Amino acid sequence: MTRQYILIFVLLILLMPLAAEISYQDIFREGATHYSERNYEEALTSFLSIAEEGIENAELYYNIGNTYFRLHQLGNAILYYKKGLRIRPDDNLLIHNLNYALTHTKDRQQVEETNPLVTLIRQVIYSVPINSLLKILLASFFLVFIAINVIIISFRERERTVPLFILSIFLLLLLIVSSISYYRWSRYTDNREAVLLSSAANGFSGPDDDYTNLFRIHEGMIFKVVNRGYEWSQIELPTGISGWIRNETFALVNP
Amino acid sequence: MVNQSRYVNILMRGYCCPLKTAIFGALSLLMLLFAYPLAADLSITSYVDNTTIGQNQNLRLTVEIRGEKAAQIPQPELPSISGFRLAGTSSSSSSSFSIINGRMTSSVTKSFIYTLQPENAGRFLIPPITIQFEGETKTTNPIRITVTEETSQPAPQTSRQPSQTESDLTNIADNLFVKAEINKTSLYRGEPIVVNYRLYSRYDLANVTFLSEPNFVGFWKEDVFTASRMNLQRTNYQGRMFQSMLLRSVILYPNQSGTLTIPSVELSADVIVRARSFFDFDSSRKFNLKSDPVRITIKDIPTADRPQNYTGAVGSFNITSEMIQSKVKVGDTFTLILRITGSGNFHQLNYPELPELPFLRIIDPEVRTDSRLEDANVLGSTNVSYPLIAVREGDYEIPPIHFSYFDPNQERFRIARTSSHKLSIQPSETGIVQHTAIAQTDIVREGTDIFYIHSTSDLNSHKLVTEHFLYWLLFFGAILSVPASFIYRKERDKLLSDSGYLRQKGARRILRKYLKKATEHAQKGNMEFYSYANTGLSNYLTDILKIPRGSTNETIIASLQTNDFPENSVQKIRDIINRCLEARFMPGGFAPEKINKDYETVKMVINEISRIKSKVSNKSLL
Numbered sequence: 083m084t085r086q087y088i089l090i091f092v093l094l095i096l097l098m099p100l101a102a103e104i105s106y107q108d109i110f111r112e113g114a115t116h117y118s119e120r121n122y123e124e125a126l127t128s129f130l131s132i133a134e135e136g137i138e139n140a141e142l143y144y145n146i147g148n149t150y151f152r153l154h155q156l157g158n159a160i161l162y163y164k165k166g167l168r169i170r171p172d173d174n175l176l177i178h179n180l181n182y183a184l185t186h187t188k189d190r191q192q193v194e195e196t197n198p199l200v201t202l203i204r205q206v207i208y209s210v211p212i213n214s215l216l217k218i219l220l221a222s223f224f225l226v227f228i229a230i231n232v233i234i235i236s237f238r239e240r241e242r243t244v245p246l247f248i249l250s251i252f253l254l255l256l257l258i259v260s261s262i263s264y265y266r267w268s269r270y271t272d273n274r275e276a277v278l279l280s281s282a283a284n285g286f287s288g289p290d291d292d293y294t295n296l297f298r299i300h301e302g303m304i305f306k307v308v309n310r311g312y313e314w315s316q317i318e319l320p321t322g323i324s325g326w327i328r329n330e331t332f333a334l335v336n337p
Numbered sequence: 338m339v340n341q342s343r344y345v346n347i348l349m350r351g352y353c354c355p356l357k358t359a360i361f362g363a364l365s366l367l368m369l370l371f372a373y374p375l376a377a378d379l380s381i382t383s384y385v386d387n388t389t390i391g392q393n394q395n396l397r398l399t400v401e402i403r404g405e406k407a408a409q410i411p412q413p414e415l416p417s418i419s420g421f422r423l424a425g426t427s428s429s430s431s432s433s434f435s436i437i438n439g440r441m442t443s444s445v446t447k448s449f450i451y452t453l454q455p456e457n458a459g460r461f462l463i464p465p466i467t468i469q470f471e472g473e474t475k476t477t478n479p480i481r482i483t484v485t486e487e488t489s490q491p492a493p494q495t496s497r498q499p500s501q502t503e504s505d506l507t508n509i510a511d512n513l514f515v516k517a518e519i520n521k522t523s524l525y526r527g528e529p530i531v532v533n534y535r536l537y538s539r540y541d542l543a544n545v546t547f548l549s550e551p552n553f554v555g556f557w558k559e560d561v562f563t564a565s566r567m568n569l570q571r572t573n574y575q576g577r578m579f580q581s582m583l584l585r586s587v588i589l590y591p592n593q594s595g596t597l598t599i600p601s602v603e604l605s606a607d608v609i610v611r612a613r614s615f616f617d618f619d620s621s622r623k624f625n626l627k628s629d630p631v632r633i634t635i636k637d638i639p640t641a642d643r644p645q646n647y648t649g650a651v652g653s654f655n656i657t658s659e660m661i662q663s664k665v666k667v668g669d670t671f672t673l674i675l676r677i678t679g680s681g682n683f684h685q686l687n688y689p690e691l692p693e694l695p696f697l698r699i700i701d702p703e704v705r706t707d708s709r710l711e712d713a714n715v716l717g718s719t720n721v722s723y724p725l726i727a728v729r730e731g732d733y734e735i736p737p738i739h740f741s742y743f744d745p746n747q748e749r750f751r752i753a754r755t756s757s758h759k760l761s762i763q764p765s766e767t768g769i770v771q772h773t774a775i776a777q778t779d780i781v782r783e784g785t786d787i788f789y790i791h792s793t794s795d796l797n798s799h800k801l802v803t804e805h806f807l808y809w810l811l812f813f814g815a816i817l818s819v820p821a822s823f824i825y826r827k828e829r830d831k832l833l834s835d836s837g838y839l840r841q842k843g844a845r846r847i848l849r850k851y852l853k854k855a856t857e858h859a860q861k862g863n864m865e866f867y868s869y870a871n872t873g874l875s876n877y878l879t880d881i882l883k884i885p886r887g888s889t890n891e892t893i894i895a896s897l898q899t900n901d902f903p904e905n906s907v908q909k910i911r912d913i914i915n916r917c918l919e920a921r922f923m924p925g926g927f928a929p930e931k932i933n934k935d936y937e938t939v940k941m942v943i944n945e946i947s948r949i950k951s952k953v954s955n956k957s958l959l
Contacts, residue, residue: 139799216808
């Protein structure tokens with residue numbers, strides 16, 4: 083009898099995530115319906131309830147960003163577009179909507195890349211999802227090691243010139259793939275990027291209001307958190323200006 | 338024009354000051370000496386200062402002659418005017434001189450002023466005044482005068498004294514007004530009507546501003562002219578001289594039938610009030626003016642006899658068509674132009690469509706409509722350019738195109754038609770029908786917004802593959818494969834380079850082969866057993882001892898001893914080998930029972946050898 087109960091319990095645990103996912107789908111569709119009926123408040127509640135369950139999904143973040151944009155919460159909209167882009171940096175919808183939202187911020191911050199070469203390189207780097215890239219990295223690693231093993235087993239020392247040349251090509255490939263992967267991985271795991279959510283915030287030269295006011299930024303500004311404190315954090319703006327702002331005024335893209 | 342109007346202004350002020358007039362006259366005469374005579378046109382007008390006067394007032398009748406040679410005109414004979422007595426005459430002359438577009442024009446104005454005294458009250462008519470000059474006869478219009486019995490206020494005397502004082506500003510409505518002028522009061526629906534709003538004034542005006550935009554209900558309106566600056570001209574209106582100015586001109590196309598009202602315009606005018614004393618300043622007074630609304634009757638286009646292809650054109654039209662090419666090849670593009678000219682509602686008519694023709698492909702035409710105003714007539718033209726593509730070869734005719742319209746003057750429908758065109762389409766040279774590109778326009782982005790949300794999603798939570806331990810295991814496996822293959826390589830190299838090692842490895846296999854056969858013979862009690870057992874054993878032993886095959890038994894035994902095999906085992910091996918040799922050299926000397934016994938012994942010996950071998954090999958053989 084005990085064994086039977088254990089079996090049922092195990093089965094239930096296995097089926098739980100499936101059931102949970104189905105209900106997420108329902109909530110998601112419900113949110114989309116609310117959005118189409120312009121009930122943005124309800125749509126936001128639905129979408130956020132899924133996100134709060136720890137689902138990190140680019141499409142979900144995109145929808146949340148759009149809903150916030152419709153509710154005129156520019157900071158949150160930009161934050162969620164950035165969250166989506168962290169997972170899928172090549173998503174055209176996300177890029178378009180983020181760029182459009184950025185034109186609504188009070189502070190000018192859209193940096194248009196004019197050099198076509200840089201644009202091309204960015205496209206190449208971001209064209210592959212990070213997981214596929216990591217798999218490609220593994221595959222190229224395998225390629226190199228298969229080549230090494232084949233060389234060890236099948237070739238005498240004097241016959242190894244050509245295989246070693248092929249191996250060096252594979253090594254070069256591995257080097258390129260691994261450096262791109264490292265760059266993407268570091269961008270993905272970067273937990274310093276943040277978006278200002280309050281309508282405006284002052285940057286001070288130290289972690290208190292008494293210090294000199296250095297700058298004033300407005301909702302939707304994207305910056306880097308350099309130094310996280312308990313109440314105040316030191317941030318760095320894209321222009322290079324650095325200062326301390328209150329923690330409750332902003333949110334991290336990758337908390 | 339600026340020059341002219343300024344001149345007029347100066348001239349008029351000149352009247353009030355005889356000295357100025359004299360100086361001016363002298364100057365003008367001087368100028369006239371250099372003036373190039375352009376035309377000998379003469380114009381004559383007559384006007385009075387007021388059409389309604391009191392019995393005790395004098396009427397001032399002015400006969401004005403304008404032209405190159407006005408100065409030479411003698412004083413015209415005044416016909417006898419019933420009800421009036423001539424009280425006095427005077428005359429003045431002025432000349433203006435202007436250069437417009439590099440052309441000099443000069444004109445002399447001579448005014449004869451008659452002061453008339455009414456004899457009794459009533460309605461009188463000042464008859465036309467005729468002058469004769471160089472064989473030409475010019476006549477003025479008659480003027481109606483009403484003489485009332487009571488004494489009315491003296492009217493401002495614009496002709497002589499254009500400035501006014503406060504006391505002159507009494508009979509405003511009579512001397513300052515706006516009129517909507519139209520040339521017909523009854524028209525057909527769609528028929529254009531020109532409305533001119535004109536300001537009439539006998540005062541000096543400083544500024545005129547529109548107060549409100551008239552609301553044209555029931556009309557489609559086309560703005561033609563709106564005055565942007567003061568441009569006053571002397572005009573004779575109902576026998577009196579005014580300064581007038583065209584304020585606004587619109588073309589109206591009635592789009593409903595019945596009685597419609599042409600709305601009034603409202604404007605404010607600043608009238609300059611002259612200083613009363615030398616120490617005073619000129620001032621201005623503002624008056625709001627409104628034109629009277631005008632009612633017009635709009636008739637519906639009759640339904641009787643209406644042609645089938647009638648599309649709403651009202652007016653008088655003519656239609657022509659033009660085709661530049663008459664010989665084309667299949668696939669060629671060419672143009673047929675329809676041109677509608679005439680007067681009427683060009684902006685509301687629909688151009689006639691080209692009928693479907695099997696030998697042509699008709700592309701949407703380009704339509705250009707122009708209209709202009711000429712003498713209160715709306716003239717215009719509509720050009721319809723049909724791009725055509727020849728589809729089928731052969732000789733064809735493009736039929737005449739009919740255009741029906743309603744003629745409001747003749748009050749009937751009429752049809753205009755084009756002539757037909759002959760068209761010869763020849764086969765294409767390439768045989769391929771090429772569609773020439775039609776004028777294309779680029780799509781223009783009209784707005785930006787965020788894109789719409791995703792309606793569905795797999796909602797898979799994003800996780801890096803690096804979070805999975807298998808990923809790292811595969812990396813680790815790849816790294817580990819290197820020492821593994823290195824070991825494999827070493828092992829194989831040893832096999833390839835050391836034949837003794839190989840033989841050692843293969844010895845047991847060879848022994849097994851021989852023993853299998855030996856066993857078969859032993860079970861049958863066959864003497865062949867010894868032969869196989871001997872060969873198997875000696876081969877096996879030579880392999881594991883790494884001595885050449887075919888070595889004598891003595892060599893084998895000696896080698897066994899040198900390789901530290903235990904003495905009793907060596908003894909057993911020697912015994913069994915000897916027995917085998919004996920059996921071989923003495924056939925039939927062994928009974929089957931003995932064979933079985935010897936088989937058991939061989940098995941025992943081999944077991945012992947392999948046991949010892951594993952011990953010994955660890956020490957030295959490997």
